[in-house]
Amino acid sequence: MSPAMYNRLWAAFLDTVQMVGASALIALLVGIPIAVFLVVSSPGGFYEAPRLNRAVAAVVNGFRATPFIVLLVALLPFTRFLTGTTIGVWAAIVPLSISATPFFARIAEVSLREVDKGLIEAAQAMGCRKWHIVRHVLLPEALPGIVGGFTITVVTMIGASAMAGAVGAGGLGDMAIRYGYQRFDTAVMVAVIIVLVAMVTIVQFAGDYTVRRLRDR
Amino acid sequence: MLGTMAAPLPVDAVANTVQARARAISPAGPGAVRFERLDKTYHSAAGAVRALEEIDLEIPTGRIYGIIGRSGAGKSSLLRTINRLEEPTSGRVIVDGQDIGRFDENALVQLRRRIGMIFQHFNLLSAKTVRENVALPLVVAGLPRRRIDQRVDEVLALVGLEGKHDVYPSRLSGGQKQRVGIARALVHKPEILLCDEATSALDPETTLSILRLLRDINRSLGLTIILITHEMSVIREVCENVLVLEQGRIAEEGPVWQVFGDPKHDATRALLRPLSRDLPEDLAARLAPRPVAGGETIIELHYTGAQGGDPDLARLAATLGTSLRLLHGTIDRIQGHAQGTLLVAARGISEQDLDALKGHVGSARVVGYVASDV
Numbered sequence A: 001m002s003p004a005m006y007n008r009l010w011a012a013f014l015d016t017v018q019m020v021g022a023s024a025l026i027a028l029l030v031g032i033p034i035a036v037f038l039v040v041s042s043p044g045g046f047y048e049a050p051r052l053n054r055a056v057a058a059v060v061n062g063f064r065a066t067p068f069i070v071l072l073v074a075l076l077p078f079t080r081f082l083t084g085t086t087i088g089v090w091a092a093i094v095p096l097s098i099s100a101t102p103f104f105a106r107i108a109e110v111s112l113r114e115v116d117k118g119l120i121e122a123a124q125a126m127g128c129r130k131w132h133i134v135r136h137v138l139l140p141e142a143l144p145g146i147v148g149g150f151t152i153t154v155v156t157m158i159g160a161s162a163m164a165g166a167v168g169a170g171g172l173g174d175m176a177i178r179y180g181y182q183r184f185d186t187a188v189m190v191a192v193i194i195v196l197v198a199m200v201t202i203v204q205f206a207g208d209y210t211v212r213r214l215r216d217r
Numbered sequence B: 001m002l003g004t005m006a007a008p009l010p011v012d013a014v015a016n017t018v019q020a021r022a023r024a025i026s027p028a029g030p031g032a033v034r035f036e037r038l039d040k041t042y043h044s045a046a047g048a049v050r051a052l053e054e055i056d057l058e059i060p061t062g063r064i065y066g067i068i069g070r071s072g073a074g075k076s077s078l079l080r081t082i083n084r085l086e087e088p089t090s091g092r093v094i095v096d097g098q099d100i101g102r103f104d105e106n107a108l109v110q111l112r113r114r115i116g117m118i119f120q121h122f123n124l125l126s127a128k129t130v131r132e133n134v135a136l137p138l139v140v141a142g143l144p145r146r147r148i149d150q151r152v153d154e155v156l157a158l159v160g161l162e163g164k165h166d167v168y169p170s171r172l173s174g175g176q177k178q179r180v181g182i183a184r185a186l187v188h189k190p191e192i193l194l195c196d197e198a199t200s201a202l203d204p205e206t207t208l209s210i211l212r213l214l215r216d217i218n219r220s221l222g223l224t225i226i227l228i229t230h231e232m233s234v235i236r237e238v239c240e241n242v243l244v245l246e247q248g249r250i251a252e253e254g255p256v257w258q259v260f261g262d263p264k265h266d267a268t269r270a271l272l273r274p275l276s277r278d279l280p281e282d283l284a285a286r287l288a289p290r291p292v293a294g295g296e297t298i299i300e301l302h303y304t305g306a307q308g309g310d311p312d313l314a315r316l317a318a319t320l321g322t323s324l325r326l327l328h329g330t331i332d333r334i335q336g337h338a339q340g341t342l343l344v345a346a347r348g349i350s351e352q353d354l355d356a357l358k359g360h361v362g363s364a365r366v367v368g369y370v371a372s373d374v
């Protein structure tokens, strides 16, 4: 590979990091409130709201059921509306975060639901308000599961971001297709794969390590 | 967020009311709980369950009050109406003369800060240290950091957990966890402490130490303790009054010595029966409380395994200077230690004579007397 190609690879890597990083942040900030809402508003939760719960759950399921590649195309008008373009890193962040948020919300929901009911009761008995229970009981107790779920989400998003590359989002996927596939440059293809595998491995390792640290106390 | 909450009582003010409370001994005073025609029905997919029926009861202030009853009798349901973890279907719960059913969210939070609760499975937050667990009730009440630290140190010292401040609950033994639970329940200086099978997950020795702690707290702080247990020994050990529930109704209620000494209700007798399980029925039927002329003394020998060696009946007989007949009993060998209880018959032995057996057996007591050979 030529030095120019190394520079392109580096730039593509940064694009991917940017895409995945920004969408992961959005998924985190939006997904957790959704997950908390789904848990506390479900029957038996401490903020029961069955109708709204079903409505939110239906929307989440709808997005979860749509394959990313379909979502990517279906969201093009919306993406153009938001970012003024349908190509480039920022345009990719729209479908990526919209796909990752419900995915992550469901995983986080499972962890939150697993928090021992006895802990919530104990919190109520000591005079905690609903917000306190979310803040001091639900989120901290579910944290290992949430971190684990977030790791899975990020890994999935690294894969999805490569797909977004196929429709001109830039990043490693874009590069693999343009050089590796269209120009038969095997060296570039292999290099992209190595970078992707390294990224996934590092994310997974960091996630697993954090989860272990959190559980081991 | 914190600004929207009612101003919490300063710790000192709470302390003063505790003392004022200890002086006022009126049944409707602080820490008194009254149930008026309380009903609780659960509705679930399987149908309606009437867990409590027309409970009329007054729990006096400053006592340790026990609640017993078979599984499903409604003990937890009753206890949990006191801090409204459970809402009654009808009837009223009066705490300190106030109908708590009328309380709005703010008043309810304030009420719960005056009622501590401990649980069978401790319910400690695994993501928080001992200090953070105990501090949480004060943190959510919005007390200043310095006051919280001071109070947390106080209660942790009270429950005997100095030096464990920064440990996570998973590193503690069951007994230590329950001490954290107690510290957390006491941190607000409550008037009432609710205990739902608080010692059920603990070994007997730890149970005893927790019970001692509860009794000390009851005496020194003058707070009302209401506890549910399946262990009759717990009731005998610490409770002054006991309530027996049976299928959601009050079977009987009164001082422990009365209820246990002369149980009136079948449910109570059924609960007490396992205590005399070592006495075979035929023997129990013939047992007399006083020595019978020409009869025998029935002695229960208990081996804890700490005595070493195997039960040596010949040696016991020699020590007592009489012959012994083995009637009933079990000895288990657990990791080389002989443990268990033996029932023996001997002629002409009284309670005092058993002192001579010290060192040979864990404990020995006269169970009763029978007329002729058994």
Ligand SMILES: Nc1ncnc2c1ncn2[C@@H]1O[C@H](COP(=O)(O)OP(=O)(O)OP(=O)(O)O)[C@@H](O)[C@H]1O
Pocket (backbone or CB within 6 Å): B042, B043, B044, B049, B050, B051, B069, B070, B071, B072, B073, B074, B075, B076, B077, B078
């Ligand atoms: N949340 C609930 N939903 C439906 N039924 C319930 C619920 N909680 C309790 N019950 C029923 O109410 C009755 C009384 O239950 P409760 O838990 O008060 O009994 P308990 O005396 O505490 O029993 P245990 O000694 O087993 O703890 C039982 O028949 C139980 O099945």
Ligand SMILES: [Mg+2]
Pocket (backbone or CB within 6 Å): B075, B076, B077
């Ligand atoms: Mg119970």
